[in-house]
Amino acid sequence: VLAAGSILYLDGVTVSFDGFRALNSLSLVLAPGELRTIVGPNGAGKTTMMDVITGKTRPDKGDVLFDQNIDLTRLDESAIATLGIGRKFQKPTVFEHLSVFENLELALKTNRSTLATLFFRLSGQQAEQIAATLQRVGLADKARQQAGSLSHGQKQWLEIGMLLMQDQRLLLLDEPVAGMTDAETEATAELILDLARDKTRSLVVVEHDMEFVRALGAKVTVLHEGSVLAEGSLDAVQANPKVVEVYLGR
Ligand code: ADP
Numbered sequence: 001v002l003a004a005g006s007i008l009y010l011d012g013v014t015v016s017f018d019g020f021r022a023l024n025s026l027s028l029v030l031a032p033g034e035l036r037t038i039v040g041p042n043g044a045g046k047t048t049m050m051d052v053i054t055g056k057t058r059p060d061k062g063d064v065l066f067d068q069n070i071d072l073t074r075l076d077e078s079a080i081a082t083l084g085i086g087r088k089f090q091k092p093t094v095f096e097h098l099s100v101f102e103n104l105e106l107a108l109k110t111n112r113s114t115l116a117t118l119f120f121r122l123s124g125q126q127a128e129q130i131a132a133t134l135q136r137v138g139l140a141d142k143a144r145q146q147a148g149s150l151s152h153g154q155k156q157w158l159e160i161g162m163l164l165m166q167d168q169r170l171l172l173l174d175e176p177v178a179g180m181t182d183a184e185t186e187a188t189a190e191l192i193l194d195l196a197r198d199k200t201r202s203l204v205v206v207e208h209d210m211e212f213v214r215a216l217g218a219k220v221t222v223l224h225e226g227s228v229l230a231e232g233s234l235d236a237v238q239a240n241p242k243v244v245e246v247y248l249g250r
Contacts, residue, residue: 003065007032007170007202008053013062015048015226022048023059024226030170033199035192037213037234038206040223041246046206049223050172053204054087055080066170084169084201090178092155096148100139100158103147104130107162129165136194137161138187153184157191164195171195173205177212189215210234222246 003009008030015023023045030036038046051057052064055077064072072080094103108126122130134140137157142150147158156176163171176192177185189212196203196218207213213220213234220237222230224246230237237243 002029003063003068005032005068006030006065007034007067008204009063009065009068010049010052011063013049013052013059013064015045015052015057015059021226023052023062025062026223026227028221028228030202030204032169033196033202035196035203035205035216035218037216037218037220038204038223039208039210039213039220039237040229044223045226046223047174048226050087050174050204050206053080053170053172054085084167085172086163086166086168086170087172088156088159088163088174088176090175092152092159094147094150094155094158094162096146098147099144100134100147100150101130101143103158104133104161104165107165110166133161133164136164137191151184153180153188156180156184156188160191160195169201171201171203173203175207176205177207177209185209185212186215188212192216 006029010026010028013023013026014021026045026049040046048057052059053072055072055075059073066072066083066085070083095106105122108130134143137160139154139157142154147155150158177188180188192203192205193216205216219232220234221228222237222243229246230240230243
């Protein structure tokens with residue numbers, strides 16, 4: 001019943017590694033089109049949570065439902081990706097020897113079956129889709145440049161662009177501004193806010209950079225020892241004594 005209307009619903013999710021609980025009865029509900037920021041100290045379980053959502057790790061216990069009634073715990077990673085759940089890891093993984101445009105083209109092609117890919121040529125509409133994405137991620141003037149020559153921040157944006165080629169309904173971003181300059185961090189906040197404005201996809205952003213978290217202005221979930229410690233606006237969670245203790249009290 002609680003899953004009604006949600007795009008992502010986690011309840012009582014528990015993951016143990018050799019008896020150690022990386023997730024301990026974790027619950028999280030995400031609305032369609034919602035932008036959510038996840039924070040928490042190292043070892044809080046943020047990566048394990050993403051692994052559970054994408055099918056990389058199977059929980060010992062608990063519900064993981066996508067779009068109200070799709071049980072993600074029964075699906076493997078590729079089946080989950082096909083549902084429209086995309087993940088961006090911390091380190092950018094673009095094809096360095098291809099151009100920026102070709103990276104996006106490849107992302108569009110791998111959306112299709114292998115046989116279709118062999119015979120697939122870009123239609124005018126698809127070329128336009130790539131051009132619009134280049135514009136959106138701020139790489140319109142870099143289309144012909146080799147991806148390997150981009151700055152660290154530009155590679156991150158290209159990778160987000162590659163995910164956008166696949167019509168994701170849920171995007172998981174792991175520390176998207178790690179290693180970025182201040183200017184790149186600001187531009188990334190603008191990009192994520194722009195993506196959230198569409199309301200066609202939900203976004204989960206794991207991040208340590210509190211200025212960036214503030215710029216996103218989204219609801220914040222604080223994880224600690226594998227479960228939710230606090231949830232609310234950044235101001236509210238930062239004022240929460242339990243959160244203060246976890247971040248400052250040791
Ligand atoms: P975070 O991403 O918030 O830093 P993680 O999800 O990576 O936290 O890790 C949560 C806890 O689970 C950590 O204590 C980590 O050492 C442990 N852990 C994560 N993955 C494994 C694994 N494959 N085997 C053993 N322990 C793990």
